[in-house]
Amino acid sequence: MHRPPVPWSSGQVTRRPSQARDRGIPDATVARLPLYLRALNGLAERGISTVSSEDLAVAAGVNSAKLRKDLSHLGSYGTRGVGYDVQYLIYQISRELGLTQDWAVAIVGVGNLGRALANYGGFVSRGFRVAALFDADPAVVGERLVGMAVEHTDGLENVIENRGVSIVVIATPAAAAQQVADRVIAAGVTSILNFAPVVLNVPDGVDVRKVDLSTELQILAFHEQRKADRETGSSMMAEAMDA
Amino acid sequence: MHRPPVPWSSGQVTRRPSQARDRGIPDATVARLPLYLRALNGLAERGISTVSSEDLAVAAGVNSAKLRKDLSHLGSYGTRGVGYDVQYLIYQISRELGLTQDWAVAIVGVGNLGRALANYGGFVSRGFRVAALFDADPAVVGERLVGMAVEHTDGLENVIENRGVSIVVIATPAAAAQQVADRVIAAGVTSILNFAPVVLNVPDGVDVRKVDLSTELQILAFHEQRKADRETGSSMMAEAMDA
DNA sequence: TCTTGTGAATAGATTCACAGCT
């Protein structure tokens, strides 16, 4: 097995070459592993035990060369002339993503979105467990949801430590998000999934992923506008260009 | 530490190089324009009328060279030695994103998530208008939400045409998503925002953007695991390797 | 003097195309 040069972005932890398992998986690859995992689970449910890169790529909606290169970063888990063993690959990807352990997740902000997230089935499925629900509104505190009482944000730090929460989902209004982030980071959390429409300011070493409805809509609008321009506007454009 | 997701699903139409005004704005740039727009709106609210690329970059959480290059794709809207006029830049980015017109959006699936989306304020803000809500469940149909009655999915095609819906948000269970996509595409929709955890199969020319909670959590888990490995694992690793 | 706008350099991701293994 080979060893591509893997610089470690923000310093430290030189990895000894003696170690066989190469941890320098590209971000773009990591972002696609969940996709492959879902496709594989679909195949497994349909009783399929072996799959080629071509078929799996179609199921995941990507190019097969890309899929093979992505998987090659995890190791050599395929068989030439045959393909990949579905169950084995599910296991390897799950392990790589850290889904073989359970992550305690806290949701802060139990409005419409927070409720939707708490109820979201796939959430609890494998690897994740909702360990706490928080809200600042006394009217909401105490309400039961997915077998769990909503707690007041006053207890944020204590609960995070006591229940070993390592991932926090922020579903508060924009104005509260930064403050929540500051508090959970101070309590030791380094992974945040942010649904509030603000750019969170966080120290190095803290990972923030942002999910933003209006951003997504705006990107769609951009492309939609272009398509419209191309259809109705081409003649007008042509005129303008003739000048 | 931030990792922008930039998978581009489908579509792509060959563009002519002829035109002086180059409409070939990179996807990565388009994906950041909404971010800049939000940062600019924040500055505008605080009464700031001019901003340098450096300050705007900080507000948006990106590198200033990247911001300048992004903006340069839209045109030369800054003033050397001074910076950018906030209002003017807001207008230019809005125009580029197609937000100077109103897009009629339909939400299909009025469960917890659909409700959250419908109630999401920033949604209706500028450029977008919820024009219809659909659900397949007769118990939900007729319910009023944000001043609008939920309609049965039977009427999907008619309503889309009559109200000029051009963007559809799919917030149905996974099992229903593909079917909904097929129907709205047949009705002429070419922009879909998909919250269901499935890969939608769509023809060329249709843009799909996917928002996926469990994918985001899994990516966080990957990085969280790595951080844990680095801290607690180094000594254990060393032992294992000594063998 | 200050900041934009942009070539040039670097880094990263995707795709091609085929050697190597089953």
Place this chain on the structure above:
DNA sequence: AGCTGTGAATCTATTCACAAGA
């Protein structure tokens, strides 16, 4: 015969660093 794994080529994005202009 068929499919994986991967160098090499290509394409895309980011960052540097500075000339040009206010």
